[in-house]
Amino acid sequence: MSQSVIVLVGIAGLFILLVKTKIHPSLLFASLLFLFFLLNLIKVEDMLGNFVNPSLVSLILLLVIAYGINKSFLNDYFSRLIIKNHSLPKTIFRLSFLAGGLSAFINNTAVVASFLGPIKANRRFPPSKLLIPLSYSAILGGTLTLIGTSTNLIVNSFVIKEGLPPLGIFDFVYVGLPLFLAGIIYLSLGAPHLLPTIKEKRPKPSRFFLEAKVLSGSRHIGRTVQENNFRNLESLFLAEIIRQGKLISPVTPDEIIQEEDILVFVGEVSQIKDIEKFDRLQVFEEENWKILEKNLVEVILSHNSTLIGKSIKEVNFRARFDAVAVAVKRGEQKLSGKIGSIKLQPGDSLVLAVGTDFGKKEDLSSHFYFVHPLPVAKKLNVQQSLVAISLFLIAIILSATGVISLVKSLMIVLFSYFLLGFLSLEEIKENLHFELIALIGSAIGVAEVMIHSGAAQTIANLILSVFNSFGPWGNLIGVFLLTQVLTLFITNNATAALSFPIAYTTALSLGVNPLPFIMVIAYGSSSNFLTPYSYQTNLMIYGPGNYRFHHYLKTGLPLALIYGIIVCTLVPLFFHF
Template identity: 45%
Template sequence: MYQQVSLSLIMIVLVACLFGTRLKPAWAFAGAISVSYLAGLIDLEGVLINFTNPSLITLILLILISIGIEKTAFVRKLSTSLAKGSLSKSVTKLGLSTAFLSSFTNNTAVVASLISAVKENKTHAPSKLLLPLSYTAILGGTLTLIGTSTNLIVNGFAVDAGMAPLGFFDFTLVGLAVLSAGLIAILLLLKFLPNYQEADDEVTPFYLEGKVKASSKLIGKTVEENGLRELKDIFLAEIIRGEKRIAAVTPKQVIKAGDILLFSGDLKSVPLLKQFDGLEVIHDKHEMAVEHFVEVVISHSSSLVGQTLKDANFRKEFKAAVVAIRRGHSRLEGSFANIQLQAGDSLILAPSSDFQSNKKLKREFVYISGLDLQSHLDEKQSHCVFAGFIAVIGLSIFDVVPLVKGLIVLLIAFMLWGVVSVSEVKRRFPLELFVIVGSAIGLAKLMIDTGVATQISEFVLSLVGQFGPYTALVVIFFLTLLCTELITNNAAAALSFPIAYSLAIGFGVSPLPFIMAVAFGASASFISPFGYQTNLMVYSAGNYQIKDYIKVGVPMSLVYSITALIFIPIVFPF
């Protein structure tokens, strides 16, 4: 009884932290498993063994090996073919290629490799291609056991629950069905995606900062008297005066020395601010012409994530001044110095002559206008990389060599050959994912062993039991989908699996359809830019608004869900 009550309280706090706070999921899960250990619910060996789970090790190795695969000539050739043909043809080529790559490699890496090509293409608006890129990467991940982290995580949960490991292609039939339906839906929904290349009335909401120098003629005059209310496509949103923030600036507000003026609007209007005496828009001697600016998008693996520009010592580290910041169409508040950067943020930089030679650029940014960030392999190296990877997968499928062993050997070969460097392995090691999954496996096992999952499933059974196992499967699927949209896919799988497994036991049916409902539900993130990493990566890069995700994502989610819920019980009968 003590164990059930204690674990229930821990899980309630965990869910509250995931849904109601900004605490990173890795910290929340690590805290939950640590408290479980301190409370005597699990011993130290039991905690540590979860971090050596074969599915988790496989996931980490695949992410590291994808570093080499994304450098291959195949990715480069795909990039150059994007602009050829009509929009529908381009989206189809992009979608099928992305789905194929995502079924065998990390889909986040696939999207990161293709963002630059999509942004730089001259034929189609990036906003017409980037969201389909993210969606098809998600769909492609559902095709195989190694296609997405959630499939591997669910497999780890299943093995720990005493089930046989899931096969490499167990997901494929349902995955092909959702991919086909999803790609057709994307093509039909293209007209609802914005075309920001043609929409002249669209104002890109860049967030700009100017500082009033002590010698400025703006001082002592009102906003209206200084003409700061009459700027084309740009408006004065806030004033920072010391520790005070003045929002909703009125025309009668008097400007004082040292004020930081925060503008929002079209980047092309930045040179207009140069007309105001003593207003420093960039705090060093950079040219103010827009054509000299560089746009960058912060990578999901960047050390800048969670830091402010001041904390990161940005100008010194990157030899560039930040002129403007954009986070989708979200309204940012406060001065540049206090904004915590996020993955997917777009920064407009005024670069110095040393900017392009900075070795940190590839590590920190997923996209830089005018620069190719990727180190490419030649044709021979590319063929060898693919041949090695396919050989490892093939040997695993036919039970000749375990997948973990094959991936370890392949990663060592990549490093010895110079395809992947030690520094890249250190930089790209997914520490947060490692902590989340390792902790989640332990918590899921505890929920099953202590009976907490059984109690929750009995409650669900009391509500839907009379309607049969299929209704319960639908409930689990949509519960997982909701968690994915609100938190993260991995956390959603961790919270839903023990309940799904116990429900299957309660009904006396095969757990497989319920496990597949968790796996496919955890990959169903189409409505929010924040539920899935690839959605967040294209958010600012495509200049999307939340409404763009809703307009396209809601019908996509419905098509995906209906298709999955039709095919799961057919392929995996109760």
């Protein structure tokens, strides 16, 4: 069996696993790369060298620096400017312009997370009218610069690996700016009519909790939660206890039950029969809602979380996060059944009853996006914020003008943040995103094997056989369409990794400049407007917006067509064959 056939079989298996399983892409790409290494398809020095690629290092530095900037007043200030008048189109335009502009320089998930709370809290417009425009404009803003999205930096890492001149910070703006302007104009005019009006109703605690008072003489008094079998109910789970007006949350199995305790259960709260079998417990509703409401936090499960595909009970949620899940929602649907048995999926909205140590847990940001962000331990004051923002902007300008490389300028910024106390060593470690390092480093190696084994050439020949009669421009469209189709099934970063070797080899087969093909891969990998699943910001707003799948399709299809026409028309004009 030839090398190209072996690699094609491996790539086909990778694609199937990416689509059909919840295994993290970083593990899948790393496993395939290791298999290629065992088969002597890549040298050890080449394989390890991919993990210190300048673009990969730049991306990780940017993510850490973005956390520092997020501690400044910048995102909070802009998020307060969203709702300023009674015109929905004008509000969407302002929202899209601000979110997209910030996303050109700051990680778009951080931008969407910052805007999510103010949009949910506003009483003028339904969040369902604003959240999809927020996500789409953040995606569009990422196309403006090299650092606007991880996809652009991943593509640049492939470019560097193949010995081509690296892409500049503002090389993307020639096509990205028309995309951005056309996109936000479409969203401002079209979204008010295409998106549903789903009125935001503040849920009462009775939707989440069932309260039962321990009456005098109950045989459960003086025994622990575990001894009373309060954790072995079919449809309910003892989450909290109200004792003398104070809340104990979350409840440990060793907590001793006292007379007059109010036991707070979560799960299928309509299943009162599960409580009636216990001795002298009086069931009632909603008397203590002010106490119960105080420690509720709504989060969205990150697409990078290691909790994906596991049940709440399986991950030992209470002990791990000092919190109890009281409700889980997927899109507009509140999931029923025993909460501990629910298998978590990316984008799930969780309502948590949190304990005092919840905010101190180190790995919260790697698992959750917060609908209403927790207070950062130490926000930067105005003077510190201005210094932090200025240092970042100076680094971008110096890099864009060629005075200093992007990696070096970002290293200087990060070191300055640390020396000035803007970022602690713990915060730096928490934001290193090792799974992203594994994904991109492995993806570069897989792409290299695809090119040198002839596997990419085989796929390129198929594209050439269909589009060759249309010349380079026709093949460019074919590569772009292939990339867009892949984004419907797998993440944007995985799409870029699989598409680049095909596009690069197609250009070489045609004997033309590969740069326009490389650029359509970058733009195409960031063009998922049709589903909530393959792009992280679309997932983030899925639950909070109470959306259904067809809302993305209805609003995103015209935008995808506009996007594709602009990309395929302008890329050859600015990046010649």
